[in-house]
Amino acid sequence: MAEAQAAPRTYTLYEARKRIHPQSVKGKFRSIKWAILWVTLGIYYLLPFLRWHRGPHEPSQAVLIDLANGRFYFFFIELWPQEVYYIMGLLILAAFTLFLMNAVAGRIWCGYLCPQTVWTDLFLWVERVIEGDRRERIKLDAAPWTAKKIGQKAAKHALWLMIAWWTGGAWVLYFADAPTLVKALATGEAPLVAYLWIGILTFTTYVLAGFMREQVCTYMCPWPRIQGALTDEHSLNISYRYDRGEPRGSVKKSAQLKAQGLPAGDCVDCFQCVAACPAGIDIRDGLQMECIQCGLCADACDAVMLKLGRPTGLIAYDTDANIKRRMRGEPPVYKVLRARSLLYAVLILGVGIAMLTALATRSFTGLSALHDRNPIYVTLADGSIRNGYTLRLLNKRPIERRFTLEVDGLPGARVEAVGAVEARDGKPILTVGPDRTEEVRVLVFGPQGAHLDPSTPIVFRIVDLASGETASVADLFKAP
């Protein structure tokens, strides 16, 4: 009967979010975070309007992802879809840079630079301006619904939605000429896809920065899970210096302990670090997965220490190794240069140099060839053999260019291009428009009466009439 009387216990696999109300703080790290917030948001919102003149045939937007024409513009760089490896290189660089940051000074990215952190900070600021600081917000959330509460909540969400809408609005400006699109958006004439993307990004910004916040960092982001593999005892991390702080206790209690000649720590157990934490953790429990190392707990602690007349830096950037050394009475050592950080630096340097070299030696002329499949070759009336090809010429310069076409590897061969009206020294002249490709059918006539192998390697070459730039491509000349 005991079994029947036991209250049924339900277990849920879903951990309900505990609402966090971070306390506002002032201090060194807070100032740095504000500065970074305004700079990065400023870049994000204003960059699409920056102009960069490229000539009459190209867009004059400094940063533009032109999906319709398959071009990516970044100041003086213009990339074509087939050069997506530059983007790959950038991603690899970004990954190694994150690794290096983490090895040297922990989650700098997460704490200061990540869009999730920046927008959450901005949304928190709005929340604080309208609803007040931690204490007022907790009270307001617990209070019954009054006209004032409804008004405050409505104002907050309206402001959030406005910021979110601007975020989406700025996003689409990277994909079209910004001033034109702004005008079109204002008059309701922008393409549907623009509104759609603004809508999607408004929604994600509103939800991620307004509601999910630290949940994104803890559950959605892979970074906390791989962080453990990238950090070691010599990495600087926002740490609670327990060597100095423990045993913690109130000012009174520690004074009593000291009077008795017993050890007493500097931590007064005031919980200001916990109140300030946007991830809702206690930094004194040590380095944790949820900690984005934003430094706000250090600011909060420093303020308390200053008031008590104790040295600041009880919570500060420090390494695990140094805290342990201090406990043993040894002087701290800083090993920024170690195998891990050197390896990341060398990899960054290697990838960076490779990318710069590739960019500097990037060709503005291209040629590719496709041999006719049907027929492989044609026998002509005089018994000679002709092969057909489709060539594609690439002109990555913003001007119209003229090329001569020649073929190597088959002595006595003649080359003709369908549609070419001019020729120089028997070589057809092909014109390619600015920043465009041109497809052209080309016929190669084998020498009459010569014995030809079933397959002879040949090379097509185009030469720019003005600059002398060349591009070539290998193919085969087929015969019976």
Next chain:
Amino acid sequence: MAHASQKNLEALADQETTGHEWDGIEEFNNPLPRWWLWLLYATVVWSIAYWVVYPSWPLVRDYTHGLFGYSQRAAVLNEVEAARAARGELGKALASAPLEEIRKDPELLKLALANGKAAFGDNCASCHGTGATGRTGYPNLQDDEWLWGGTLEEIYQTIRVGARAGHGETRQSEMLAFGRDGMLKREEIRAVANYVLSLSGRAFDPKLKLEDGQAIFAQNCAACHGETGKGNKEMGAPDLTDAIWLYGSSPEQVMATIHNGRKGVMPSWEGRLDPVTIKALAVYVHSLGGGQ
């Protein structure tokens, strides 16, 4: 846990059942969710509206056309018309420009080649092959040998009127059946075939005298194929001195051609294809490599 499930049944005992009972097994009345049922009713209403506005019911000779008068055929025709309109000025220019001009204008040439390629696949490829290489009896359009001429105008004309087709201006000529109709004897055919093949270095029987064959050729063949066997494009008579043989270059094939004659048919496309498509086809075929 037996007692627990027993308890469950007791708890459910006063629930409504459908009233059906088989050997003591009863069925609970679990109706469909309301929203599901309403969706079903909505689709029923929708289908009735659909019958009214769209074609739906077959009749004996016809079908119900519906209030909207929609038809897939009309929709396709509209799209074709829209595609034609979308070509705009360029399409009009293609219709009015002379053939030579199309060849020299890069924009028009591109449009003509694209149209021509599509039209070739639809209309010509069944005989001339998808690569336009032809096969025995069907000329290879990639090479530079032309029965009726290889200039743009001549190709256009051949496509328009066809060869030995029903068209009033069709290309007309005939390779006579010299053997079957008793004009040449078996040995004479052998001799003239040996001579004809010797023109391109393919003589097959050294015992036969070339002079005999030449004499027969001059009497019977030169009228169309010319004194030197170079052919005559006015009459669609092929060049017999080159490397290209429409009906094959083996002695047997050449003798069969002389014995039975040849009159291959190319349909006339005027009336079946619009003039712009014929133009585009001419430009496309000319561009394949053999155009003159």
